[in-house]
Amino acid sequence: DQQVKQNSPSLSVQEGRISILNCDYTNSMFDYFLWYKKYPAEGPTFLISISSIKDKNEDGRFTVFLNKSAKHLSLHIVPSQPGDSAVYFCAASDGGNEKLTFGTGTRLTIIP
């Protein structure tokens, strides 16, 4: 039973355009959500997070939106750059960072 779902295994976006990565969850106890980015042969690195008391969190080119009623979150990258090409994992927990449930990842390719 996949509690965190990333339904798009891959996404290609032109450099300079907006990249939108989506994530759905089923566990209504989840109240903290994160995005991790992973380059080949490296471990995932933290990108941005949001708690359920907010519906938006922004950090530079990265914005995460949370729609609690739809149990959906998305990551927007504007403008997309070649260095953004990586696998992006959505993760969730029911309180803090102790026990994260990850999605299966979306491979983002930025086309120069």
Place this chain on the structure above:
Amino acid sequence: GAGVSQSPRYKVTKRGQDVALRCDPISGHVSLYWYRQALGQGPEFLTYFNYEAQQDKSGLPNDRFSAERPEGSISTLTIQRTEQRDSAMYRCASSPRNEKLFFGSGTQLSVL
């Protein structure tokens, strides 16, 4: 070192053998986590420690899996009587208490 260090980088073993995977966290990090990642999947929680105390081991698949962190720093994940289904990338992460996780590059375990 500057990051989380895991060894060995690759481990090939025969079915039925025991393996020990090592994690050296970032100096001063209170919390240490073990995750397992199968091909095409996201990381899956196994267990975590605060200092030397194991806080949650609910993700360990069965009693062949165990982990320790005796001095609150280096941790070892041990898998006894390995099976082919144990083949995966084993990732360690550390963090200051309940803050974002810093992942290592992982140990790729192959059980033949």
